[in-house]
Amino acid sequence: MAPRESLRALERRFPVPSTRTDxxxxxxxxxxxxxxxxxxxxxxxxxxxxxxxxxxxxxxxxxxxxxxxxxxxxxxxxxxxxxxxxxxxxxxxxxxxxxxxxxxxxxxxxxxxxxxxxxxxxxxxxxxxxxxxxxxxxxxxxxxxxxxxxxxxxxxxxxxxxxxxxxxxxxxxxxxxxxxxxxxxxxxxxxxxxxxxxxxxxxxxxxxxxxxxxxxxxxxxxxxxxxxxxxxxxxxxxxxxxxxxxxxxxxLDDFKSVLDDIVARSLNNTCGMAHHGSYSGGRNSSIRDGTEFIECRPMAKVSPHRPTAHSRYIKARPQTMPAPRIHVQKETTITTEPRKTSQDSYESKNEILPAPEPAVYRGSQENLSLGSLSISYVGSRD
Structure with missing residues (x-):
């Protein structure tokens, strides 16, 4: 019985003939x-x-x-x-x-x-x-x-x-x-x-x-x-x-929105790489011969006689950067002294700031300048 059952199982593995009507x-x-x-x-x-x-x-x-x-x-x-x-x-x-x-x-x-x-x-x-x-x-x-x-x-x-x-x-x-x-x-x-x-x-x-x-x-x-x-x-x-x-x-969105987004991201990535290479100055910098690349921004309509820096990948001329200047400030020592009430009081007869001595200017009035200006102090009056 077992061999006959196995043969029937093998028969069912083959397609049913196409003459069936059911x-x-x-x-x-x-x-x-x-x-x-x-x-x-x-x-x-x-x-x-x-x-x-x-x-x-x-x-x-x-x-x-x-x-x-x-x-x-x-x-x-x-x-x-x-x-x-x-x-x-x-x-x-x-x-x-x-x-x-x-x-x-x-x-x-x-x-x-x-x-x-x-x-x-x-x-x-x-x-x-x-x-x-x-x-x-x-x-x-x-x-x-x-x-x-x-x-x-x-x-x-x-x-x-x-x-x-x-x-x-x-x-x-x-x-x-x-x-x-x-x-x-x-x-x-x-x-x-x-x-x-x-x-x-x-x-x-x-x-x-x-x-x-x-x-x-x-x-x-x-x-x-x-x-x-x-x-x-x-x-x-x-x-x-x-x-x-x-x-x-x-x-999930329409094809135009998808393509616009892909193109916009591609341009942003490209512009970002150019901007990074221009100003970073690192080992991945795109500056090789002293030129710099201006940051990519949307195109602006300008007259042909006035160049603009808003176009993509504009190659600017090499510019000589001024040497940096270092300003050194000397140390100052601040000392405090006890204030004298006799001089600071309003009732004091001493002047807080002495009056300046009169000065005499020599030289021509027309050619008066800081370099030709000399001051002579006059003695006290009788």
Whole structure:
């Protein structure tokens, strides 16, 4: 009996033939398919929980974009838990969480619009939203087909609609990624690699965007070739989902605010290094040949005939600094004497300060100067 049971277990590791007519249920999962689905859902839930915690760490109340990103993650979380449901609740729970996932897809596209909107013209922003609204009937039909298919309600439209999901789900995300790279080159005159070297956090966000696009294209190919038709399990879209959510989470603000902040910090750091090298005079000083660099400040509009010191990295001419002067003050000794009341009293007939002797100035009055001034003391009068 034991060898026969082991053979039956090995048989369940292989996919169920595609000729089955029953919809996939919890009991119809093969052993291999159950392992793969449980691993994929665990990866989905664990990753999204970490991203939710990151959002809470950077969350600022009152900002719509932050609220939408948090809602997107919470709605996508539940579709990674239907592996625990048993028949017959398995199909209903799966379809309900799938509907929440479809809503999360639409919120992600709205978040993409809010992030890239500062770089779009007015007509481009309207076209983005109108095209997104135009595909909503498909998602209503897709949610209906999920309930019909996974609960054996009589329709198998989901098998024909599932391969078209990527066409009405991901073009807006691909456009957002392209527009961000284009804005970096045109608006900020930055090379992508230079910006990556300036800010590693931004580099991680770009990597997540590229990984998400790679996995969603893999999902399209897998569905087009019907590779997973027998087992019904495709974990590639979960990879794309997690990386898309991570791209929204790394920076919660719109892309223009993020890029402006990165560029401003880069310029401040560069100007601070130039200022430090000009005045510190230490071993890291940028002065090598007697020149100095003036502190970086915002550019000011001046006439061409009057140079200004407010531009960046202005190289000034070498200036000879005056030799320092040292002033030495001699020590003085202060002595105290007892005061004589006879001299200090108002009733005393002695004068407190004797009257100065009359002086006679010699020399020409016109050429009177401090150097030619001589004083002769005259004797007392008779």
């Amino acid at each position: 919809p996939p249920t919890r009991s119809s999962l093969t052993l291999e398919g159950g392992f793969l689905e449980a691993w994929a859902q665990g990866y989905n839930v664990g990753s999204l929980i970490i991203l939710i915690l990151i959002v809470f760490c950077n969350y600022r109340p009152g900002i719509l974009l932050h609220k939408l990103i948090l809602l997107e993650l919470v709605l996508a979380l539940w579709h990674g838990t239907f592996i625990f449901a048993q028949d017959p609740a398995y199909g209903w729970y799966l379809s309900t969480t799938a509907t929440l996932l479809f809503i999360s897809y639409q919120i992600h596209n709205i978040v993409s619009w809010l992030k890239i909107r500062p770089f779009l013209p007015k007509w481009g922003s309207r076209f983005f939203i109108c095209s997104l609204l135009a595909v909503q009937p498909f998602w209503v039909a897709e949610a209906w087909s999920n309930f019909e298919y996974f609960n054996n309600l009589g329709s198998d439209a989901n098998e024909r609609m599932r391969p078209w999901e990527a066409l009405v789900r991901d073009p807006w995300w691909i456009f957002t990624t392209w527009k961000l790279i284009d804005a970096i080159k045109k608006t900020y005159s930055f090379k992508l690699w230079a910006l990556v070297r300036i800010n590693s956090r931004f580099a991680v966000m770009l990597a997540c965007m590229f990984f998400s696009i790679a996995f969603l294209l893999t999902d399209v190919v897998i569905n087009a070739l019907r590779v997973t038709k027998d087992s019904g399990i495709n974990p590639y879209w979960r990879f794309a989902l997690v990386f898309k959510c991570a791209s929204d989470t790394i920076f």
